[in-house]
Amino acid sequence: MAYDYDLFVIGAGSGGVRAARLAAMTGARVAVAEESRVGGTCVIRGCVPKKLMVYASNFAREFELAKGYGWSGCEDLSFSWPTFLDQKDREIARLSGAYTANLKKAGADLFTTKARFVDPHTLELVGMDKTVTAERILIATGGRPRLPDDVPGAEFGITSDEAFHLPELPKSILIVGGGYIAVEFGCIFHGLGVDVTLAYRGSNLLRGFDEDVRSHVAGELAKRGLKVALACQHERIEKIEGGFRSHLTDSMVVEAEQVMFAVGREPHVKGLGLEAAGVELNGKGAVAVDDFSQTNVPHIFAVGDVTDRVNLTPVAIREGAAFAQTVYYDRPTRFDHADIPTAVFSQPPAGVVGLTEAEARHKLGRVDVYRTTFRAMKTAFAGDDEQTLMKLVVCPHGGKVVGCHIVGPDAPEMIQLAAIAVKAGLTKAQWDATCALHPSAAEELVTMHETYTPAELIAAE
Template structure:
């Protein structure tokens, strides 16, 4: 008889857990994965995928507004939140089914229960069933962090916003990160009055300041009200269902919904990690080594539950590397340098490598090349919005240290530019490349 019930028991069927489980199974391991909510995790069920769909839906407002300049006559347009919401949620259902099918096709057992760790090789399911595994992988992701103030129970997080019964006429978004900026842009485009409350004077702190300043200028021009150096003191629900938000001023701000988007915390509470001596770091994140191993030799962790980079593609790579290392006989690690990322604001921004501030701090002498231009598409719009691309290079060698941009389709363009940064190319490689005209991407080979 086998010493353990499974070779691998994964807790959490998000992007990292699913990839790790199916690859481990492909290597010949007997695998089970426990998921207490829905297969697919944050990204697929209540994160980047449905949010990007909402971005696409909201962009029609801008397109329709200047369709006449393209020669189109469109009459009687209206927006129905329920139609967009339900379409998005139906597609989430479809994707969940595909993720479950992928696991089943690789002979991974799906356990639709909460699982907690009871020892280095043991797990207890919510039903009371005890199972053992040679290796345990924790891939439980992260959860919205909620500040404490009176009336916080009247507020919602990014988990609930996809299921609102009605579109809020007035929405307050609390936070200055990418989740806050993306939902602020979505509902602003859909016609809601949006107020962003941030406790400091900086938003999107990990992105290049010049690019963020451009985004902030554009967002304000589109009507988003930013309240910097502000924090919620309390929220009271009025008899008419509206929320009275006290920001410390003379009069409270009246809104329909308050969205708390102040970051995400590793989802480790109640997992029983102490039973196996799994060490936690700051904020409850699981500490792991370069091979995703925790302080307990038989337990590993990948994705947002760790103290590394909270991005879906990173979790997927970590899960794959874990499975190859432990079950495939091919030990490998992840390189966390030059990871591209984007904010699907309106317009979107994206960046890879060092920001200008980081580059000057690290290298001292750097050169910065920019292109400040009005995208051709924006000529048809009433908004005089300009795109901005910038490239930071080491002064002597002109090796590219970072590329950052804001403008239509910036994330799509940056993905290929990120290859150049990762490969260690110089600006000369861009200068030697013939421009693809007319396009926005050609600005990357015309930087001055």
């Protein structure tokens, strides 16, 4: 059968664009459909604008630290939210344009509309009165933030999508959630002078991270005056003059100009017509795929957050590249989802790679832990009491470093390089054989020599 395209990609986010470009460079006839803006979550409403907001919000603290270094006049500075939004939108438009240009340069066709399955090889381009056929189809529609469906008044709240476009900076905000998105936006708004309350149903923030990381981040947030309410459920929201009143469990009431939900994301499969193609979903509502990103329909593949494997932009890119290598370059490639570095752009930020201490103990039985906390030179000189945490989790049999966890200034930058060593399987002895770079915070990673045993384990013995 003759098809209109060799490959049709649904979604022009990072994963879909990478796969489309690599496929098109082989001479394959490729088309991409995007219902929003080219660039996807990361470029338009995720990593990039969020990091710009992190930079903007951190200047207030930098100005405070500057006083300790002899600078004056910092008290008279002010922040303009509209100016920042304008600059941010300009940068996002530039990046989106670059993505579009790169697709076209590779020879791919771009349709700015939603694509929906009519049958396993046919897609309707919604609103264009047009259908196209393709030999292979790649689903790369990403994820979307969700609002809770069991909280009356939740429709009054916003998600991270809307937080990037607030016409005015609120004087106060309640952020519901305890994951990295909630923590990051809590720090962003707090740094910009907003009265922030984080409310989370769990016993501590950042579920899934190492317990030392969780407690350290929570402690540093408390030092900076960010209010955190733990072990509380949202019962209902009511609109009041000037904002909203949130009723939480234990009779807790929080009034704020804005309420933001950061309670998770879900794969964006709604309206794709997957049932018409026979594509199966897994128990979490994500497109089910194998190690090669292939669905149960052999010619249909999926990459990125829509598969709900590891929901990070670089992962989607690598999955998209692996798909193209496998299908169009005749190089069967599986992306290895182990030891992926990740960061929380909180204030201070966290960077982690590999196993948490608990995961390592469960998997390996006994582990050696090296842990240190200290005040970084920059902040200590200015009289600030912020603490940096560094932690290595080591397999005692052979000494392989299986986890690295950092909380403190430049943690994301350090963890990217530490991830090379963890991924390569280097041992603690090899880390120690590396000469320290002084003065730097990172030198602590190669100078920790005493093992650390948590108090609860000492008590258990």
